[in-house]
Amino acid sequence: MLRSSCIALRVLTELWRDRRTLVLILLVPIAIMWLFSIVFSANSTPTIALGLVHVDSSMSNDLDSLDRVTTTSCPDISDARKALRQGRVDAIVSENGSTFRVIHSNTNSTTTGRIRLGLRTAISRTTIASLKTRIATLARENAALRVNRSSHEPASNLADTSTIQVIESYDYGNADTTFFASLIPILLPFFVFFFSFLIPGMGLLRERRSGTLERILVTPVRRSEIVSGYLLAYGLTALLQTIVIVAVTVRLLDVQIVGSFGAAVGVNVVLSFAAVTTGMLLSTLASSEFQMVQFIPPVVVPQLFLSGLIPFASLPRWLDFISHVFPLRYAADAESRIVFHGEPVTVWWPDLVALALFAVAAAILNVTSLRRYRKV
Secondary structure, three states, X not given: OHHHHHHHHHHHHHHHHOHHHHHHHHHHHHHHHHXXXXXXXXXXXXXXXXXXEOOOHHHHHHHHOOOOEEEEEOOOHHHHHHHHHOOOOOEEEEEEOOEEEEEEOOXXXXXXXXXXXXXXXXXXXXXXXXXXXXXXXXXXXXXXHHHOOOOOOOOOOHHHOOXXXXXXXXXXXXXXXXXXXXXXXXXXXXXXXXXXHHHHHHHHHHHHHHOHHHHHHOOOOOHHHHHHHHHHHHHHHHHHHHHHHHHHHHHOOOOOOOOOHHHHHHHHHHHHHHHXXXXXXXXXXXXXXXXXXXXXXHHOHHHHHHHHHXXXXXOOHHHHHHXXXXXXXXXXXXXXXXXXXXXXXXXXXXXXXXXXXXHHHHHHHHHHHHHHHOOO
16 A cells, blocks of 8 residues: 555646646636537527518518517519528428428528428418408408398308418428537537647657657758658648548548548548647647547637527627637638539638638648757
């Protein structure tokens, strides 16, 4: 027991001297739990936006009176579809006589279900109001017939009321699309970033601890060539990884990708460059693989929750602003445009530029940080 106590005392002493580990053990969990409390305490029922095309005013008022539903009148269906693609509305409702046509964006099955329920409620209210009007009209006509019994004109009847029909279609997927499909634009880049961040960082750390990096640096090899070599090697690895993940998602999991397969892969490859350079940079601050793993909670976990997993409309504005400093936010945005809407690169090129800037900035910092390991 005494020997075990001595070993425990030695380990605790080393931990006390390692300030970075103490911070990661004590403060980072508090910060992560605080972030969780903000994210999951936010309003989990975002407002639904509907685009209305030639919808009767009574029906429009009934929809507008629903809880957490806003309506926008669109002059024609083409403008409404444009708003749907841009994410300004969640569904389009158009009216033609007693027929309502609904086009769901369907990027979130929960939202689609809420729209379907809200539309059913609004139609019920409109139908009840119409029946009340018809009943009042029949009452007046029957009273008139009693006064003038010589009239042989037939009274109106409730059967004249037309049956309301709702026809639904989907901009993405179909009626069987699950909530998992809405997570694909987030999960694809997340897994690419996670492994591209962790594996190169540990690889460079292992080479530094074994002395391989120092032996390379005494040769005429430039620091920029070392960084570019890592980028090339792990970039090819990320390319293979992305192709496998996307192919499995489409073929085995039966998830629809509206846009180009190559575009979905390309965004993740650029993201992997940013992840590789970030992992290499942080590995210079770690002295062991254990410390490298400790960077996962503060660097990777917040990106998962601030990349669209929780709708940005439900988050505080300042948290939405902070999310722009994370590369996963831009990758998820580009993937959403590709997967759900099939938009070309001319639409999401700002996200691609942001990812490239992350990679270039981290690569420059990596080249600078390698200077302290060169002995000659």
